[in-house]
Amino acid sequence: MLDLVASAQNLFPDIVELRRELHRFPERGNHLPKTRQILLEALEGLPLDLKLHETTSGVVAVLPGDPEGRVILLRADMDALPLTEETGLEFASRHDGFMHACGHDLHTAMLVGAARLLSSMREQIPGTVLFMFQPGEEGFAGARFMLEEGLLDTAGRRPSGAFALHVNTWTPTGVLMHRKGAQLASDDRVVITVRGKGGHASAPYLSYDPIPVAAEIVLATQTAITRRINVFDPGVITFASVEAGTTHNVIPETARLEGTIRAISDSTREQLHALLRRIAPGVAAAHGVEAEVEIVRGYPVTVNDPEHTDRVDSVARRVLGDQAVRWLEAPIMGSEDWGYVLQEVPGTMSFLGACPPDRNPLQAPGLHSNRIILDEAAMPYGIALHAAMVLAER
Ligand SMILES: [Zn+2]
Ligand SMILES: [Zn+2]
Numbered sequence: 001m002l003d004l005v006a007s008a009q010n011l012f013p014d015i016v017e018l019r020r021e022l023h024r025f026p027e028r029g030n031h032l033p034k035t036r037q038i039l040l041e042a043l044e045g046l047p048l049d050l051k052l053h054e055t056t057s058g059v060v061a062v063l064p065g066d067p068e069g070r071v072i073l074l075r076a077d078m079d080a081l082p083l084t085e086e087t088g089l090e091f092a093s094r095h096d097g098f099m100h101a102c103g104h105d106l107h108t109a110m111l112v113g114a115a116r117l118l119s120s121m122r123e124q125i126p127g128t129v130l131f132m133f134q135p136g137e138e139g140f141a142g143a144r145f146m147l148e149e150g151l152l153d154t155a156g157r158r159p160s161g162a163f164a165l166h167v168n169t170w171t172p173t174g175v176l177m178h179r180k181g182a183q184l185a186s187d188d189r190v191v192i193t194v195r196g197k198g199g200h201a202s203a204p205y206l207s208y209d210p211i212p213v214a215a216e217i218v219l220a221t222q223t224a225i226t227r228r229i230n231v232f233d234p235g236v237i238t239f240a241s242v243e244a245g246t247t248h249n250v251i252p253e254t255a256r257l258e259g260t261i262r263a264i265s266d267s268t269r270e271q272l273h274a275l276l277r278r279i280a281p282g283v284a285a286a287h288g289v290e291a292e293v294e295i296v297r298g299y300p301v302t303v304n305d306p307e308h309t310d311r312v313d314s315v316a317r318r319v320l321g322d323q324a325v326r327w328l329e330a331p332i333m334g335s336e337d338w339g340y341v342l343q344e345v346p347g348t349m350s351f352l353g354a355c356p357p358d359r360n361p362l363q364a365p366g367l368h369s370n371r372i373i374l375d376e377a378a379m380p381y382g383i384a385l386h387a388a389m390v391l392a393e394r
């Protein structure tokens with residue numbers, strides 16, 4: 001298995017070039033024409049059946065193998081973020097206002113590397129490999145659209161395992177982390193509108209001021225979470241936007257709260273929704289006004305299948321060495337649309353360290369920072385891990 005890292009190292013110069021080309025032309029959302037074009041050029045000449053999705057820029061590349069063998073799904077996301085890059089890198093973004101700040105350029109390049117590596121050792125592959133290149137991870141549910149367009153039936157049989165990597169700067173290069181069960185949270189959005197009655201700010205008793213009610217809803221929500229939610233199955237509600245009023249002497253008609261709801265189990269997720277639907281109108285009614293609650297469901301909890309994750313763990317220890325693989329103690333409250341795929345196929349997401357050696361992982365700008373620099377030296381490890389997960393199916 002250690003040879004896989006050496007083989008991946010041989011691909012390194014080309015993969016770095018590919019990653020930098022992707023980095024120069026970041027695109028956001030579900031339609032990534034330039035990115036798809038770069039990807040398709042990089043896959044040219046490989047023995048792959050390509051399926052270009054129509055509802056999004058998603059691409060599924062199939063490496064056909066033993067028709068009796070298993071189907072393994074490997075995934076990379078390809079989209080970028082609306083940020084203005086300030087890394088000073090020579091290959092920095094040329095698309096103003098957009099940046100690959102979540103490492104999806106590395107993910108795509110690594111998966112292309114894995115496709116090249118596995119294509120060169122086809123006779124050793126025990127089944128069929130689906131390479132999933134998805135757009136729209138950053139809030140556009142690209143994975144869900146690809147599932148709806150038949151992702152899992154691409155090879156004629158459904159995948160029996162699914163694997164994805166996400167790079168980060170909070171661990172040194174080459175360190176791999178994951179956990180069994182929930183690894184990332186669900187992510188829903190809530191908007192609460194408190195409707196009062198506007199008037200002169202000097203005479204609140206003649207109007208119904210929505211602002212103190214909104215403030216009380218914020219605080220009551222935090223109190224309720226500590227009283228109603230099981231501390232061993234936690235949840236987070238953060239109101240990150242509060243809007244009301246136009247000037248100092250007018251009581252506005254409405255106040256608006258917007259926030260995020262995170263949980264690591266479906267039951268807490270539903271409880272948090274119910275709690276908001278009870279508290280906001282309840283607090284409002286106590287003050288003679290009304291509150292309307294709108295919840296927009298986002299990504300589900302990303303749940304690593306315990307058995308599959310055990311397999312990833314032992315494969316990774318053989319590829320990277322025992323000291324480089326660690327169990328993640330607690331889930332992370334960020335979210336991923338990989339969760340949609342893991343609802344259908346037993347699989348895993350592992351976090352791959354990519355902090356440059358001259359930076360401190362505790363202080364280095366992290367994912368979604370416009371100053372993030374990821375260590376390209378992590379890519380051969382990622383390529384080797386993807387390939388190893390396929391070969392381990394024998
Ligand atoms: Zn991200
Ligand atoms: Zn990401």
